[in-house]
Amino acid sequence: MKQETEEQQDFVKEVTKMSDDFDRWYTDVIRKAEMADWSGVRGMMVVRPYGWAMWEALTRAFDDMIKESGHENWAFPLLIPRSFLMKEAEHIEGFAPEVAWVTKAGGSMEELEEPLAVRPTSETIIGAIIRRYIQSHRDLPKLTNQWNSVVRWEMRSRLFLRSREFWWQEGHTFHASAQEAIDEAQLILGYYRAIAEEWLAVPVLAGKKSPAETFPGAVHTLTIEGLMRDGLALQMGTSHYFGQNFARAYDISFTNRSNELELCYSTSWGMSTRLVGALVMAHGDDSGIIVPPRVAPIQVVVVPIFRDDEGQAKVRRFIESWSGDLRRAGVRHRVDWRDERPGDKYAHWELKGVPLRLNVGARDADAGQVEMVDRLTRQKVAVPVAGLADRLRQELDGFQKRLYLRAAQFQRDNTVELRSLEEVVAHFAQKGGFAWTEWCGETEEEARIKAEAGGVTIRVIDDQSVPSGKCLVCGRPAKHRVALAKAY
RNA sequence: CGGGGAGUAGCGUAGCCCGGAAGCGCACCUGGCUGGGGGCCAGGGGGUCGCGGGUUCAAAUCCCGCCUCCCCGACCA
Numbered sequence: 001m002k003q004e005t006e007e008q009q010d011f012v013k014e015v016t017k018m019s020d021d022f023d024r025w026y027t028d029v030i031r032k033a034e035m036a037d038w039s040g041v042r043g044m045m046v047v048r049p050y051g052w053a054m055w056e057a058l059t060r061a062f063d064d065m066i067k068e069s070g071h072e073n074w075a076f077p078l079l080i081p082r083s084f085l086m087k088e089a090e091h092i093e094g095f096a097p098e099v100a101w102v103t104k105a106g107g108s109m110e111e112l113e114e115p116l117a118v119r120p121t122s123e124t125i126i127g128a129i130i131r132r133y134i135q136s137h138r139d140l141p142k143l144t145n146q147w148n149s150v151v152r153w154e155m156r157s158r159l160f161l162r163s164r165e166f167w168w169q170e171g172h173t174f175h176a177s178a179q180e181a182i183d184e185a186q187l188i189l190g191y192y193r194a195i196a197e198e199w200l201a202v203p204v205l206a207g208k209k210s211p212a213e214t215f216p217g218a219v220h221t222l223t224i225e226g227l228m229r230d231g232l233a234l235q236m237g238t239s240h241y242f243g244q245n246f247a248r249a250y251d252i253s254f255t256n257r258s259n260e261l262e263l264c265y266s267t268s269w270g271m272s273t274r275l276v277g278a279l280v281m282a283h284g285d286d287s288g289i290i291v292p293p294r295v296a297p298i299q300v301v302v303v304p305i306f307r308d309d310e311g312q313a314k315v316r317r318f319i320e321s322w323s324g325d326l327r328r329a330g331v332r333h334r335v336d337w338r339d340e341r342p343g344d345k346y347a348h349w350e351l352k353g354v355p356l357r358l359n360v361g362a363r364d365a366d367a368g369q370v371e372m373v374d375r376l377t378r379q380k381v382a383v384p385v386a387g388l389a390d391r392l393r394q395e396l397d398g399f400q401k402r403l404y405l406r407a408a409q410f411q412r413d414n415t416v417e418l419r420s421l422e423e424v425v426a427h428f429a430q431k432g433g434f435a436w437t438e439w440c441g442e443t444e445e446e447a448r449i450k451a452e453a454g455g456v457t458i459r460v461i462d463d464q465s466v467p468s469g470k471c472l473v474c475g476r477p478a479k480h481r482v483a484l485a486k487a488y
Numbered sequence: 489c490g491g492g493g494a495g496u497a498g499c500g501u502a503g504c505c506c507g508g509a510a511g512c513g514c515a516c517c518u519g520g521c522u523g524g525g526g527g528c529c530a531g532g533g534g535g536u537c538g539c540g541g542g543u544u545c546a547a548a549u550c551c552c553g554c555c556u557c558c559c560c561g562a563c564c565a
Contacts, residue, residue: 023559031499042556097563121565154564155489162564235565272565305524343525361524371524488564 015351017286022230029288030159030280033352043157043164047273050352051160053297054276055167059147061199061294062169062271065191071143071171078148079116080125087124088249094216095120098152100164118151123217123242123268126172127250134264137176137256141184145171160277161234161488168272174252174264178243181265185239188269189222192237200275201292201404202226202282203411204236205434205483207460212443215268219243225459225485227411228281231432233459233485236278239269282407288351290375292403293396300326300333300392301354302370303345305361318365322385329389331396350375355399356392358383376402415483421473424484425453434459434485438478440471448473449484458482 015032016024030036035051038044047055063073079102086092102116119125126144134142149167157163171188175181189206196204204224214221218240225233247253247263256262283290293299302319306312319335326333336345342359349357359371359380372383376399383391414433418424427435439445439458449472450457460483467478 027558038557040556150565152564155562156564166565168565238565270565274565303524307523311523341523341525341527343523343527345526347526359524363524 015286015288018229018284019286025284025286026277026281027159029284029351030277033289035276035280035289036159038159043154045157045159045163045165047167047276050297051276054279054291054295055273057295057297058195058199058271058275059169062191062195063147065194066143066145066171066188069143069187070141071145071173074144074146075148076122076126076129076146078119080119080122082115082117084128085117085124087127088217088246090245091123091217091249095152098154100151100153119148120150120152121268121270122146122148122150122170123172123246124250127246127252127266130172130174131250131252134174134252134254137254140174140176140254140264141180142174143171143184144173145169158277158488160280161274166272166274168270171267171269173267174247175266176254176256176262176264178265181243181267182241185220185222185241185267185269188239188267189224189237192224192239192269192271195271195275196224196226196236196278197404199292199294200226200236200279200282201294201400201407202236202278203404203408205460205462207462207464207483209238210443210446210458210461210482212446213458215240217242217245219245223460225434225483225487226278226282227407227414227434227485228278228488229284229410230281231414231486233434233487234274234278234281235459235487236275237269237271240267242266242268283353283403287347289353290403291353291355293355293400296332296353296355298332298334298349298352298354299396300331300356300358301345301349302333302335302358302360303342303349304335304337305342305359311362314362314365315360318385319360322388325389326392329393331389331392346373356395374399376406418484419469419472421449421452424449424456424472428453428456428484428486432486434483436462436481436483437472438467438469439480439482440474440476441479442471442474445471445473453484455486456484457487459485459487 015028018025033050034048036045036047039046099120100118102112102118104111130142133139147169149165151165154162154164173184175184193204193206196202204226206224207222209221209223215238220241222239224236226236228234244263244265246266252264253261254264279292279295280289304315304319306315323335346357353375355375357373359373364370369382369384371380373380416427416433416435418427418435418437424435424437446458462481465481467481469478470476471478
């Protein structure tokens, strides 16, 4: 009895193993890595510096991309009058269940004349406002974006993946032609793909969503879907083409070259702090998370090893002789001078997913080298300090690539080709991952898949390839090649 | 929002059934030995037992209400 208790206590000290309980592992690791926490306000998270820094890396990367293609950042109101929100019927119907309302305000809690919605997304308020700035085709395209947080009254929350408040960017663009807007949505999807694959090292499937999964009010929705290590898919960014739906609802029109009044074509697109959760779930292992170098707040951690004051001074001088080079070379690094044992520090930084660790002791100082340990392979190699900064940059680059290849291999290993609903049901009863198949395009058939295969949905439609076979459900000629998965 | 479980020091928990001095492990502080993969010894500090009310001589423990968290569903970036 006593032993059992001690074992349990020993166990809880550690992070839950990923293979034992993925959900518990996920929460444990995010909290122990000091990325985020629950706040005490139901469903609302606090993002801690280590997690926020990863989001910041993504925001900088994406902000650069959209600025390059002419987008501008705006700030639009947090609160949206009910009347604004109500104008696009399909849109409000889609969001109604998860909107939080402000109905009272001021010291005496006076009832407001008109309830204000806390934005769940800003199509409506931006639509209502942007019309003032658009008169002529010369005012188009209007390419807006804002970095903000939004509130959705979710019933069930998970750190980063689903919280009642989350941080994101929402882009909203207005164009003079349908084709231009369609191209815009596609352009942004490409950016999201780059963020996922080149920055987060997560390979994704990209394509259209099925009508049932299309954003409320959109003509079509584009998505990128990544695969997490538990076999569930995760939507990592979406881009919507609205046609003239929102322009019609909000009367956003312009005078075209022929001096006729015409409704704008619009898009919207977003990626959120969910991506930080994606990084955790796509790369983590039993030791903790693994952060892709390009978004890592700390790319290289230096662990000094010494016995006494004299040894410490020696190691310190040695580290100082090259750490300036790392800084100048843009290698984000930290020297861990905490008064802990080396083994403690190793475990600590592995949990936090720092890609490279340099162990540096007196012997290394004498030899003019450091011991470099890789978070992925755990292999230790001696590296001379001459040219260290360049070497580390190469290593980080290689690490980023290996991390991507590892995730790509995982995706390949967990992707199958299926032909019938029976096969789908049988497959997803056993495993996760993606399953390519062909579908007739009917919403009822899609609903049957979801119902019979326990929540399996169409994640993406691959419009590039032409289907040759029959619908997996009804057997009629297929219209689309689609990837199925269980998803978050 | 429906069904189930839980909230005791920073973290993880015992105690609750059967009311009667709030304990343990980790973390933290001090000193010492240590130091190349989670080390050891000694001493020490830290608690509105989630919040509010009730029952009782007495409540962490029983009763009522609320808040928060976890799991399962329906909803979802």
